[in-house]
Amino acid sequence: MNNLQKIYIIFFMTLKKHKDNFFIPFLKFFERIDISPSMLTIISFILGIVSIFFLFTNKIIFIILILLHLLLDGLDGSLARYQKKVSKIWGDIDYYSDHIVLICLIIASAFILKEKQIPILLLILIIINNFVYVFFNQKYEIIAIRMVYVIIAIFSLFFANLITLFLSIINFLIIVYRMLFSYRN
Numbered sequence: 001m002n003n004l005q006k007i008y009i010i011f012f013m014t015l016k017k018h019k020d021n022f023f024i025p026f027l028k029f030f031e032r033i034d035i036s037p038s039m040l041t042i043i044s045f046i047l048g049i050v051s052i053f054f055l056f057t058n059k060i061i062f063i064i065l066i067l068l069h070l071l072l073d074g075l076d077g078s079l080a081r082y083q084k085k086v087s088k089i090w091g092d093i094d095y096y097s098d099h100i101v102l103i104c105l106i107i108a109s110a111f112i113l114k115e116k117q118i119p120i121l122l123l124i125l126i127i128i129n130n131f132v133y134v135f136f137n138q139k140y141e142i143i144a145i146r147m148v149y150v151i152i153a154i155f156s157l158f159f160a161n162l163i164t165l166f167l168s169i170i171n172f173l174i175i176v177y178r179m180l181f182s183y184r185n
Contacts, residue, residue, distance in 0.1 A: 023074070026075055030079055035079075036079075036083070037077070037079040037085055040079055041072075044076060044094075044098075045069075047068050048101030049100075051065030073094070
């Protein structure tokens, strides 16, 4: 492992620790009302799927629900670490449920945008991202990569123009960096 990889891993672990510390009031609240990390994962998934239905009818409710989905998605892992209930199975369920929501969001965006190419580009980026993750057995994902995808999808709904394309290109460059970084292992 080279120095850049060590710095990246230290940064990732430090960021995760700070995120967990930031969420402590929420974690204590969830523990007090007996909410488990797996329950948060399920609630997050349901919010993500339900939000997509509002994509067609009420974009404000869609944005609120998708942001709640992302918040709970960030909290479930923190809650698992806080309660010392980290589980490989639920970690995988969380990972795949997030991607199901994301792919459904992009497909729904494609129906709304019809002729525009942004949803197709996003879907390609997700496929590349997942290929890199699986093929190169990357242990640490790019921080908040799903948040980047969702932000790009939201921008594409309201501003399907150069801003969205610019964000997509930045995301693609991050994925290329990740691929190169993984290849060195």
